[in-house]
Amino acid sequence: MNERSKFFKALLFILPALVILIIFRFLPIILSFFISFFDWGIAGKGPFVGLNNYLDIFKDEKFYQSLLNTLWYVLTVLPGTIIISMFIAILLNQKIKFKGFFRTTYFLPEVTSIIAISFVWKWIYHPKIGIANYILTSLGISPLKWLEESRGIFEMIFQRDLPKILEGPSLALFSLSIMTIWKSIGYNVIIFLAGLQNIPEHYYESAKIDGASGWQTFRHITLPLLSPTTFYVFIMTTITSFQVFAPVWMMTGPPAGGPLGTTNVIVYYLYDMAFNYGKYGYGTAIAFILFLIILFLTIIQKKYGEKNVFYE
16 A cells, blocks of 8 residues: 555544534634624624724723733632642542542542532622631631622732732632632642652652652652643643633623623633624634733743753
């Protein structure tokens, strides 16, 4: 069989998947990019406006607010997810009883519908009957209006007015971040466990013989050899955090994005523009701006973050 025959035979095998990708992935992207250059509304295709939709974005104060909200969300979720997931993975990697049970328990939120989880956490955060405020009052702490508080958490902690950019995420946005961290722990724990189990045992044996403490072992062996896994989790968590939508839509309405727009993240804002206001051209332009932001940050992370990744 010549090379040409092999190529067409291979193409025949991948053709069904390729057709599905073209129809449901590539064509919608191309069509969306086309729509972003028109004043496309509910009635259909409008006049060609060129780059006006993109230029209007940079004059839109609500876009900048949604971008700031998204950045605060990412900066909250990212360290929390990595630190807590790594800590739990290290615990589960020890010789403990019921290890399989604990691993299954931590992974359950990952396979649970985000809609169901959002409903449950909305009840947890309820200002009157929620378990979160029940725990706070049991500890002698005043109850909080979790999903209804628009003040930034730093403003609330320091009890003083701060510049808007230094106020921190609103308590409502911070509450969503806590839920997201809890939801994503299961998947990341599995990833970290896989990374931990790939570390050769003889490194730990040598460290034990040399009298290294637990912290020294973690700092000089576990952390460096786990860096490829940490780097992967870092990039993937950044990407998924920028794309958050369902918790905002389910937990902060009506109208979603409140209170006072402090949970109005980029993906919800483009959804709002496109499907609530019928500005499809403007909404798709925001989507492509978001794509460029994520692409830029991923390239930066790969360029500078990979320097600190240690491959055995």
